[in-house]
Amino acid sequence: MNCPECDATLNIPDDASVGEIVSCPDCGADFEIAKKDGSNVELKQAESVGEDWGE
Amino acid sequence: MNCPECDATLNIPDDASVGEIVSCPDCGADFEIAKKDGSNVELKQAESVGEDWGE
Amino acid sequence: MKVGVVGASGYVGGETLRLLVNHPDVEISMVTSRQHVGEYLHRVQPSLKGFTDLTFSELDYDKLTDKCDVVFTAVPHGTATEIVKALYDRGIKIIDLSADYRLHDQAAYDKWYGWEHPHPDYLSKSVFGVPELHREEIKKAQLVSCPGCMAVTSMLALAPLIRNDLIDTDHIVVDSKIGSSGAGSGSGTAHAMRAGVIRPYKPAKHRHTGEIEQELSEIAGHKINVSMSPHAVDVVRGILCTNHTFMKKDIEEKELWKLYRQTYGEEKFVRLIRDKKGLYKFPDPKFLVGSNFCDIGFDLDEDNHRLIALSASDNLMKGAAGSAIQNMNVMCGFDEMNGLRYTPLTPV
Amino acid sequence: MKVGVVGASGYVGGETLRLLVNHPDVEISMVTSRQHVGEYLHRVQPSLKGFTDLTFSELDYDKLTDKCDVVFTAVPHGTATEIVKALYDRGIKIIDLSADYRLHDQAAYDKWYGWEHPHPDYLSKSVFGVPELHREEIKKAQLVSCPGCMAVTSMLALAPLIRNDLIDTDHIVVDSKIGSSGAGSGSGTAHAMRAGVIRPYKPAKHRHTGEIEQELSEIAGHKINVSMSPHAVDVVRGILCTNHTFMKKDIEEKELWKLYRQTYGEEKFVRLIRDKKGLYKFPDPKFLVGSNFCDIGFDLDEDNHRLIALSASDNLMKGAAGSAIQNMNVMCGFDEMNGLRYTPLTPV
């Protein structure tokens, strides 16, 4: 399965379960496993924050 | 007399003579006094060099 | 005159105090912190050792109003929305260093800061604290909002170009470089991981964009967009803004000199730096650290019709506490240079 | 294989030697300097203490040709015009690190370097030494010209955008930041005056512009102009190029990932850095010092249709000696990574 953000190959362990977070090795987007049905996996986005400077 | 480059007021001493270099306080351009006739002064440009980096 | 500082344990609060202890017209009567109540100032602000015996107090609005004629607020944005309002309602003069009352337009605030401003009706009560642009308004203001450090540095370089309609307003690129004190004491990266960086930390959509756009749009009379990208570099203090612009029609250097001299010739805290010789040819914060200057210069790239307007400042001085004192001087009728007659520290 | 280094007392010569002493396929047989003839290498290149007992020789073309299969020339531009020609005429392989044979067009050379190239007919004999762009030509070349440090860093980020005609080529702003080793050992400012600078040193018309334009124009098939401004910052090694571009039509991040992966997926010395988490979100030389990487990333500023392509390198590695070794590996049929398997030194 590929990363919805950057299309990198996502490495989802076989024993991953719903609610678990998988992270993209390339772009760092975090996804929550929303549904899982055998090798059919559905992801939803999780949030992340940046640095905020110079104000 | 004003600087030909940046229009700042040039401070040319009364006793300056032909061949002398005057420098602009603001922009740093150097001028050689090309002619002088009383308070009538003619300037010509003198060269200057910069830094050269990252090659 | 009696002054107070809210958020006195931070970098900006500390710098404000550093200037206030030597200011001829004021006396510091109260400083606040949440974490250090009762502690001596110098434990948190080491440079003040020997200059004051003050201790930190809790933030008590009534005491502040009672003890102070003017209050500086130097707390994170978001936090300042309430504090400034509470003080404003008590009728006291406020100089806010956060971003909370810089933008006049609620929608802009909500866009850039990512939440709804709780007191949008107070946005219009605040004057944008750049005396070089709004001196007369500041004189009469009860609330002055000091500008963002990169914002003021950039806008002072761009203002004359916009005012005279010299540049293409679709391609204004503001490439900023800033030191580590710009991050505040609350969020600094550890030295080992921060030293030696040249780090683009928010290449698009940085919050200061909103202020620069507000001020330049007001000058232009129409909406101006700015393409800003800030970078963290390995200094503690200092900002350089490289403002890349494209000329509508080609201009000569001499005209640029004239333009900037006209605009800033009388200003005490703007210097024009564009020298063919010597150590200081273009603006560089190295040569103004510790002072309240914004240094401005320029260069021309005729091949590309590009005009590079360069500007530098000390982010804790003109970029924060220096502007705050300058605003206080204007608001209170003091000599605008009082407490700010600092020659830059060079070399440092 | 036997190699020589001309200009071995400089920073680039020193870095080339640092890599060569550990390279599995070569032996260093001769190194030259004018000022240090007879002196042990480590007196001038302290890091080589314990790695070699070589001493500096005079520059003698016959001896060099005799003793070496490949010669690296790491002398100031201008100077290299003669040295490279002399070696070329003797039939030896040359990897030149100066700017003298980078531009193919004599007029361009004369414009950017301010004098007439004495051997313009040799310009076409040289291959521009960026394997990511010219690998096949380099394999067959007798003379390879390593790119300028800021030039290669910038062009690797821009090339895919130009090749796919994605950006407005009238407004390409390359804002570069570079460390002090970029100035060479011959012309460095003293520490006290160089530390802490954020100094724009040639806001318009910097010489690297010529190379970037040459390479991008070749890719585009028509003349491309670039608006470049370099800045000195307080690191010793490292370059960041912030390449501000404006999109012809809006692109999504995912397409950018695809584009850069297609271009550089197989390249050993290009890494894509655009992370939402962790310490390393955008390219920053901090995290590649000592390695031969050019790290590339990007961000989108939809408000302004701006695409910021970011690229970083170590100016003495990918920006100079690392590229030189990589070129040697390609020219001589060695594994392209040999002598270059360095993990960046972090933190440093």
Added chain:
Amino acid sequence: MKVGVVGASGYVGGETLRLLVNHPDVEISMVTSRQHVGEYLHRVQPSLKGFTDLTFSELDYDKLTDKCDVVFTAVPHGTATEIVKALYDRGIKIIDLSADYRLHDQAAYDKWYGWEHPHPDYLSKSVFGVPELHREEIKKAQLVSCPGCMAVTSMLALAPLIRNDLIDTDHIVVDSKIGSSGAGSGSGTAHAMRAGVIRPYKPAKHRHTGEIEQELSEIAGHKINVSMSPHAVDVVRGILCTNHTFMKKDIEEKELWKLYRQTYGEEKFVRLIRDKKGLYKFPDPKFLVGSNFCDIGFDLDEDNHRLIALSASDNLMKGAAGSAIQNMNVMCGFDEMNGLRYTPLTPV
């Protein structure tokens, strides 16, 4: 051979990994962290981007023992007491980078670390990991304790003087200067407050004193006291120890050369630096960053019968991860230089 790293998210763990990914004789099979389980290594150790696809695991002793032949432990002292014991009891080889098993004497541990060691009977199982002093024991050890970074740097300079009974052992002053990575990633001061310091942080009673005294006393055959004072200075990596000693009777420089040559002539990672010419006259970490060297030099102050023994190292290399790899090489019968053939990065 398969290796694991416990505490792989820290500076020392990261440096160990940086060396391991390029080590010819090993494969990394497991790395642990508490805070980053499941995360890719490069998110926390940016320099490893492109070198490994490993993710962090939980610390599970059985899995570690199962997957690894050797385990490096790079966690804070105190913490390592249990981890090392648990691994030791499972019969695996351990290279500990903490201070927990450096001292052989329980009373000394309790004094310097301020609490009771929970497993004092294991103290004697550990070999002090300085191959230059204990190579034969390390070859046979199951548990090796790498030395403190300032301790190893100082003791290598002092050992020959003590062994030959040349100095007054009541007045050994070790004045150390160290960079910010020495504090670890867990406790670093923010850049703005750490940059530019020359900070004495523990003028008396620093913990490394204990190790230096242990090793020198063993060499002397009687109890030696050391007067150590460490200082934080503005580099990321690097240590200089200025070891001020007073001679029992005056010695000549020539004899010192002889003494140090005899002691370290065969050592691959000790260089003698005492040059009358050139850039590198006395040890300075500047010129060894990124390498596993301990550079040693000396000077004589006849007026005061003072012999100044100078020593420098990279605290993350010879001071930590480099020593760890060197110890592994010795323990496992690899070439002692494998994975450590790094020329210093200069200038950086």
Added chain:
Amino acid sequence: MKVGVVGASGYVGGETLRLLVNHPDVEISMVTSRQHVGEYLHRVQPSLKGFTDLTFSELDYDKLTDKCDVVFTAVPHGTATEIVKALYDRGIKIIDLSADYRLHDQAAYDKWYGWEHPHPDYLSKSVFGVPELHREEIKKAQLVSCPGCMAVTSMLALAPLIRNDLIDTDHIVVDSKIGSSGAGSGSGTAHAMRAGVIRPYKPAKHRHTGEIEQELSEIAGHKINVSMSPHAVDVVRGILCTNHTFMKKDIEEKELWKLYRQTYGEEKFVRLIRDKKGLYKFPDPKFLVGSNFCDIGFDLDEDNHRLIALSASDNLMKGAAGSAIQNMNVMCGFDEMNGLRYTPLTPV
């Protein structure tokens, strides 16, 4: 009052001018340089841009005497022997910043400076310019010699210990660390080779030893030897002296507090720094940059009967120009703090 500066193009001359432009009691009437005659001051001293329109003059003794009441000489030692004499003979007040008239004893001068002083009879005319030690003499002096930067910093920490006969005078180790501005503008190493150093540059026999010994011996009433070793570290401004001493009999911290308070309680430019809490626990130049303070603290190492006296200063302020202004104030009857009321710049 009218003042002149000889050697106004150097770091110390520049710093003196930086202080003079804001000093309430003086007017600068003449500044000299050999290389920059006719040039505007700000071309060489960038921080003065906007503060003065002065240009450099040639060194003409008659003009100087004519135009100035006091002259500061800030030229290399050796050079100052003649200049100071020439001015002295014309009856003018001189504040010399070089080392030429610091030592009262000709033999000492010849030993430490390696040549014969041409005007040894003038050595006794000069007062050693440390008001904390010689205020009354300075008031009456025509010629004051400002102390060496490391010397004054060290001796202020040691003086009370010597005066009270508390320490073993055979083992006084002064380990100094200093920034790059200490080398002057004439001899600075290029940034790339100077950044990141921890460099012992004269482990034995440094010239400042002579002055420290002179002053401490005078206090002690007998000859005192000092073991001094200076180190270059990566800051621009700042000195830390770690003065390691061994107590004759053990002293308590409380007594040390008392001793230092008695000595410096009334001094405006000495602060005692020895805090158990907060950011500033021991002297560190980081926290006094830009000010005229010498900060002093201490720690006890009972195991070794060692008393570590720590002292810090800004080498261009208390270490040079600040002391010079303080001396002028004392000589001329101005308030001793005039022109020196600078709060340290923190963080910087």
